[in-house]
Amino acid sequence: AQSVSQHNHHVILSEAASLELGCNYSYGGTVNLFWYVQYPGQHLQLLLKYFSGDPLVKGIKGFEAEFIKSKFSFNLRKPSVQWSDTAEYFCAVWGYNKLIFGAGTRLAVHP
C-alpha cells in the first residue's frame, strides 16, 4: 500500500537554527515526491518537487530536499529558519492520479 510517514509531528526551533524534517514513503512505482507548506490561514503551497535527475532538489524560500532511494526517504532541510517559516509542512507522493500525504509536521519558530 502507498503511504507517507513523517517522523515529527511538532518541531520547535529558535530563529537561525537548522531544520530537517523527515519523510519516508512506501510506493512501488515511479516516484514523484513533494513537500507542501501551509502557513497559518493560507492554502497549501508547493515548496519543491522531485520527479527525476539530481536527488538534491532546491525549492522556494531557501528550502531543499534530498531523495535517497535506498532509504525511501525525502527529507526537507533549511540551513537557517526564520520566524516566518512557522507553518505546517506536508510530504506527499504522487500515485494513481492522487497525492498521498503524510500527517504533517507543525513547525514553530521562536524569535
Place this chain on the structure above:
Amino acid sequence: DAGVTQSPTHLIKTRGQQVTLRCSPISGHKSVSWYQQVLGQGPQFIFQYYEKEERGRGNFPDRFSARQFPNYSSELNVNALLLGDSALYLCASSLGSGQTKSPLHFGNGTRLTVT
C-alpha cells in the same frame, strides 16, 4: 490571476443533513480534485475529475459524490452527514490529470462542522 476559489469558507450542519461544497479552478485548468483534511492528519484524496469525467475515487463511502461542470467548476456533495465528516475540504486544480505535467494548486478550503 485568481487562484482556486472555494465556497463557502465555513459551514455548520447537523447530523443527517446534506451539504454541497463548490470549487472554481484556476482559469485554464481542466482537472479538479477534492481532499478531506481532518484535524491532525494530512489531506486524504476523495475524487479527481478531468474534462468532466471522474478519473479517480478515494476510499470514501457512497455518501460522497461530486461532479464537474462544462466550465470546469466542481461540486462535492455529502449526504447523511456524520460527526466524523467534520473536516477541512480542499479543492485543487491542475492543467492536466497527471501531477507530472502540472502541479496541484489548492484553494483555502471549506471548514465543515457537523454537530
